[in-house]
Amino acid sequence: MKQNPQKVNSSLTGSKVYAGVVFRNLVLHLHPVRIPKKSIAFNHTFGLGGMLALLFVLQAFTGILLRFVYQPSPEKAYDSILSIQQDVFMGQFVRNIHHTAGMLMVVLVFFHLLRVVFTEAYKPPRRGNWIIGVVLLLLVIFSNFSGYLLPWDQLSFWAVTVATSMLDYLPFIGEKLMLVIRGGEDVGAITLLNFYNFHTGIFPLSIVILMAFHFWKVRKAGGVVIPGGAGDKDIEKVQVYPNLVAREFVVALVLLALIFLVSSLRNVPLLERANPALSPNPAKAPWYFMGIQELLMHLHPFFAAILIPFLFIISLFSLTFLRFREDRAGIWFSSDKGKRLSKKIALVTLLLVPVLVLASELIPDMVEASSGVRAFIINGLIPFFMFLFLMALFVLWLSRKGNYNMNEIVQGIFVFIISSYLVLMFIGIWFRGEGMELCWPWMR
Amino acid sequence: MNRRSFLNKIWIWIGVVAGIEFLGLSLSFLVSGKKRGERHNSDRLKVIGRLEDIKPGEVYPYSNGRLYLVRHSDGGMLALSLKCTHLGCSIHWNEDEDKFICPCHSSEFNRFGDVLKPPAPHALDTYKVIVKEGKVMVDLDKKIRRRKFEKSDLTYA
Ligand code: HEM
Numbered sequence: 001m002k003q004n005p006q007k008v009n010s011s012l013t014g015s016k017v018y019a020g021v022v023f024r025n026l027v028l029h030l031h032p033v034r035i036p037k038k039s040i041a042f043n044h045t046f047g048l049g050g051m052l053a054l055l056f057v058l059q060a061f062t063g064i065l066l067r068f069v070y071q072p073s074p075e076k077a078y079d080s081i082l083s084i085q086q087d088v089f090m091g092q093f094v095r096n097i098h099h100t101a102g103m104l105m106v107v108l109v110f111f112h113l114l115r116v117v118f119t120e121a122y123k124p125p126r127r128g129n130w131i132i133g134v135v136l137l138l139l140v141i142f143s144n145f146s147g148y149l150l151p152w153d154q155l156s157f158w159a160v161t162v163a164t165s166m167l168d169y170l171p172f173i174g175e176k177l178m179l180v181i182r183g184g185e186d187v188g189a190i191t192l193l194n195f196y197n198f199h200t201g202i203f204p205l206s207i208v209i210l211m212a213f214h215f216w217k218v219r220k221a222g223g224v225v226i227p228g229g230a231g232d233k234d235i236e237k238v239q240v241y242p243n244l245v246a247r248e249f250v251v252a253l254v255l256l257a258l259i260f261l262v263s264s265l266r267n268v269p270l271l272e273r274a275n276p277a278l279s280p281n282p283a284k285a286p287w288y289f290m291g292i293q294e295l296l297m298h299l300h301p302f303f304a305a306i307l308i309p310f311l312f313i314i315s316l317f318s319l320t321f322l323r324f325r326e327d328r329a330g331i332w333f334s335s336d337k338g339k340r341l342s343k344k345i346a347l348v349t350l351l352l353v354p355v356l357v358l359a360s361e362l363i364p365d366m367v368e369a370s371s372g373v374r375a376f377i378i379n380g381l382i383p384f385f386m387f388l389f390l391m392a393l394f395v396l397w398l399s400r401k402g403n404y405n406m407n408e409i410v411q412g413i414f415v416f417i418i419s420s421y422l423v424l425m426f427i428g429i430w431f432r433g434e435g436m437e438l439c440w441p442w443m444r
Numbered sequence: 445m446n447r448r449s450f451l452n453k454i455w456i457w458i459g460v461v462a463g464i465e466f467l468g469l470s471l472s473f474l475v476s477g478k479k480r481g482e483r484h485n486s487d488r489l490k491v492i493g494r495l496e497d498i499k500p501g502e503v504y505p506y507s508n509g510r511l512y513l514v515r516h517s518d519g520g521m522l523a524l525s526l527k528c529t530h531l532g533c534s535i536h537w538n539e540d541e542d543k544f545i546c547p548c549h550s551s552e553f554n555r556f557g558d559v560l561k562p563p564a565p566h567a568l569d570t571y572k573v574i575v576k577e578g579k580v581m582v583d584l585d586k587k588i589r590r591r592k593f594e595k596s597d598l599t600y601a
Pocket residue numbers: 045047048049050052053056109112113116121122126129130132133134135136137138140207211214218221223224225226
């Protein structure tokens with residue numbers, strides 16, 4: 001049955017309950033008039049993309065407020081944050097919201113990516129949107145990272161020093177790139193200005209543009225992914241208003257309420273003023289980079305900080321170019337078998353990674369100090385190729401002996417990589433104390 | 445190819461060229477600014493102190509210039525950069541254990557700047573030490589990267 005959108009629209013206009021111009025222009029620009037019933041179930045998408053869009057607006061709003069007080073220079077930055085917290089009406093609250101929602105965006109953008117991977121929505125016809133999505137992921141992470149420096153306290157100064165130093169290990173252009181980003185040898189005034197510009201100008205602008213593209217492409221693909229696809233004629237459809245709009249409204253209100261609640265109960269941290277001569281002990285990168293910092297404790301920096309993250313991003317982009325014989329798009333975890341495999345893999349990494357970390361901590365360093373090439377081979381090349389070799393064996397075993405299809409195997413590898421990173425990250429955040437030595441969280 | 449699509453192609457290429465030019469100009473704008481900013485930090489020659497005050501066997505922090513001045517027992521002096529060669533945290537001197545320790549990922553260096561414990565990949569950078577008219581000075585402009593300590597790194601009065 002084909003509905004005439006014009007007719008629905010005019011009937012809406014006629015009803016005085018919801019005749020707002022805003023509604024017609026905004027909501028019906030984002031959504032079609034009728035959508036498949038399956039796609040509005042909360043546990044199909046978890047509304048993550050919508051939450052991200054809302055949080056972006058919240059960040060823009062609170063960010064503009066903060067910009068009226070904040071001064072981007074090493075002399076004034078810290079004091080202007082103090083002034084926001086102490087002198088400005090509701091300043092602390094606004095800073096709390098911006099900080100909390102910024103953190104939440106990194107978490108949700110990651111969950112959103114998981115949801116897209118686990119429902120196999122990254123394949124054509126959503127190839128373009130997957131690629132835009134990966135760029136958005138990077139933009140959200142780097143937005144958070146560039147904002148991290150702005151308070152100019154001990155936490156932000158050293159987190160950014162450590163994180164930008166990683167570039168130094170990139171062959172040929174690394175050092176130059178670091179000099180350009182920092183605007184000099186050390187993190188200083190020009191670094192702060194650079195970060196401020198990216199954080200409040202270039203990144204948000206890029207996100208707005210890509211988000212518009214992203215939404216348009218969701219519509220162009222016929223809505224979010226569902227089994228059988230949007231082209232299916234007999235699929236059960238419902239009106240967007242009120243079915244989807246009401247759900248979105250509830251999710252938005254709950255999310256905002258939660259953020260406001262957290263922001264009014266707990267003040268976000270501000271350490272002492274940045275002191276370039278004194279690294280805090282321990283000095284940690286922003287939490288989402290702690291997996292990389294943990295890897296750095298075990299592997300040669302070129303592998304830990306450059307090659308592995310680079311390969312990960314390349315594989316994210318290339319995921320959409322894989323060709324599958326079977327189409328499981330829209331089905332969570334591909335199949336029951338795939339779900340069980342992924343669960344097992346996640347459990348195994350939960351045990352395996354801590355064991356490896358402990359082992360690497362207990363085995364004395366095989367590499368004699370300051371032997372550059374040997375360290376590169378022993379702490380880099382050998383573990384890296386050993387990992388690739390074992391991975392290849394595992395995949396071979398899965399497809400030959402376990403009879404898993406490609407959809408399940410790709411998902412399994414993805415789960416393996418993601419859960420390894422998460423375990424490393426949590427070890428770095430919670431189980432590393434003074435001198436970055438391993439310890440229990442309650443003994444830090 | 446008809447005339448219209450040919451003209452359209454030309455427009456696209458003109459657009460691409462203009463875009464590249466714009467990008468190049470913006471980049472050179474940014475990069476040139478950085479260099480000029482650095483020039484303003486004149487006076488890179490920092491006086492550490494008088495020679496007679498700097499005792500053999502001692503390690504002196506000089507945090508403004510971000511360095512440690514080490515005077516070895518034979519009188520040789522070494523200006524070590526404070527920056528850990530791993531990821532740039534500031535090392536600190538541990539008197540009791542007679543070594544520099546980095547708080548970030550626990551690299552350790554001896555008083556010659558050599559790595560005692562990785563992950564730091566090579567010895568601490570040094571600055572040129574100049575002794576003139578009884579004063580010890582460090583040239584902050586000349587940071588020297590090195591793999592390992594060599595006897596020639598030391599400066600004698
Ligand atoms: C600022 C960040 C982002 C915002 C605001 C955003 C927003 C949205 C929204 C509103 C949807 C509609 C369905 C849903 O709610 O799940 C969506 C779908 C989608 N997103 Fe995102 N997204 C963001 C980042 C990402 C990232 C990081 C990826 C993956 C790398 C991604 C890939 C996709 C794909 C492929 C779809 C289509 C999914 C389908 O059709 O089922 N997006 N996004």
